[in-house]
Amino acid sequence: MTTLLDPTSHPAPTGADAEAALAALVGADQLVPLIDGPRVRYANLDYAASAPSLQVVADQVSAILPLYSSVHRGAGYASQVCTAAYEAARSTVADFVGAREGDVVIFTRNTTDALNLLASAIPETPTSAVVYLDIEHHANLLPWQARDGRVVPARETLAQTVAALEVELARSPAALLAVTGASNVTGELLPLAELADLAHRYGARIAVDGAQLVPHRRVDIEAAGIDYLAFSGHKIYAPFGAGVLVGRRDWLDAAAPHLAGGGAVRSVSLEATVWTDAPARHEAGTPNVVGAVALAAACRAVRELPADAVERHEEALLRRLDEGLAAVGAVPLRLWAAETERIAVVTFVLPGFTAELVAQYLSAEHGIGVRDGKFCAHPLLTRFNATDGAVRASVGLGSRLADIDRLISALAQLRADGPAWTYERINGYLAPSPDPRELPSWLEPDDAGGPASPCVTG
Template structure:
């Protein structure tokens, strides 16, 4: 008896801005845009865009303005801090530091990790995104992930035991494979060896409810542009003492208590690291996204994504010549993304083919994780399809059908060595170029 096919009517879990956007095809006509590039940047939730529109009439300066709009903006900014912290289970004493994105968060944290004669180094895995790799270049100790999760945890423990470290910093979910690391176990491991733990939550937080206190994490960073709030804000959340003792991330107004020509008295956190006019709109948007996701029924996000991820993995895995990239096949759960390679085609050609002939957006490249792509794909680029709240069963089916058609019959168009369609007659939107300049002219 054959198993029942998965339902074809898996619908989006939430409304995203641009969900019904039509895009031009090189083969003439238009198609509904299928956005499977959410792991890079996700469109705004409709509710987030509505909140921003609601807030904008009151936008003003924060913290020192006496006008009513300024007081409203200050209240909105500080309330956003509370909402974001609550969304990820921040402890009462933790600080919610508003930054630009996850990269910004780790660069800030890198200035704050103390170095003592006993504990100077930061330990991390080789699978990290560059945001959690490059800031540790001068004091990082790299542990190569093993072929199994058990082996990887053993390697980390051996490194922490060999020489004490100040910090263990890891991704919550790989942006290449989607695989989720066991954070509670890693936190216990770090603390057992006297180190703190920081987590890159950029790919984890949009897909799984994450509780900083319950997992016993010391620091968590994530980005609004991956959490359906693409308005330029992210956060670093965690223990206050290191950030309180660190030099100000930027020197400027708002980060000070008193300035003379001879000396400066710096403000405590979070103001200490938020010099200049903060991104109030971004913070309000990020808080609205947290509210919207928190309001989903328990387990709804995970269940929605699991059905689509299974369908995507099975569909691509059944196509001859398509190879899925994973570190620990089946050992750990994964968030909704799949990276893959197609025999006979560069990742650039595959991605542009999907866009130009099928109206499907994916990512191609090494995903700011070059060492991991070296391990998984010999340093070659790959294709990544990523799912989220706005994804549907139809989206998955269109991608699988398009890849199947590529493997079976090849592309209908011609593509250059750079992967770009040649020619590319698709026009830019008129609000960018009133003369409908071809898209390729902007990609040269």
């Protein structure tokens, strides 16, 4: 099994990362069938959608499962262990993102759930508006639309975009500025400390969608002045169904509970309910103990890497990806050209081929996993005139230069010769036809259903 950042699996970008080896990724050397019969190592270039589990995370989950039990109210030993693990996970996550003393850590299902929770917690006042950009993932756009938020179109340059946000914040008071930390389409980073200063200057708080940022960059919310940060375990090598909202306590203590149910209360009668404070106030029902413990384990593991190890690891991969895509005539989607720093997420269109066909071809004929569609960022794709979608390649800790080379070689072959297989629309989606690839033995054929791509239209 491949060791992360191990120069024997792919050369370290600067030769300085050999000491940064971490536990392997589960499935790092997974073989998948090609449409014409052979099996190849799966080239996972879809980290931006969901990252595989770190082995240390899977090991931590295996360790707690024999003791899995109820939390907070159980007297048994197993319950006490799970309660301790669950609450310790809060501290680990808080330390990982540099939370302030007094900040609250609330476990949610994912980033979308966390941002919807925050949306429900904004005090209802004449100045409770939310300002946001039109480049956001739906998770950081739809909750604000529902609150009649004030959208600011991104400008031609990043500096002009920041200036436009300032104009909007100065024009009329707002409670919150909500921005992405790193675009899930272009990979571009926003200047969070600068935006936090800007929001605070005009009496607003700032919330950051950190789903793409946190797996790729160190985040210190106290140092950056970030008031709220949301991110998901499944983006940071802990795909066990947990997300998190970290931030200032006052709004969350005063807000109506995210869900009404057990665990969120101090007392209940048939006439009235007295709710408890955050975080329990917003974690009604039996919490996802395993997910929280997994997320904390991932945070610990990533934190153990040298401060710039991930950036250096991705630098060579991103450079090879940019150069290779240019060589095969692919057109990358960028907002601000070379103006901003990026994480290793690149979305592109390949002239002459639909995004659906490119993605299906890469999977079926080359064993490469990418994402196609509109990436739950429809307004941004509309800005790019990519109304039929695009293709996204994204890398992570387990990615290798060989994965990038396979992608570029496959795209060059597609442009030169076209696909070798036939592809037809099945249940509304493009798919190989016929598709003789066998499903894993544990997946019943009737469970598989047809192909699905919810963010193409969703």
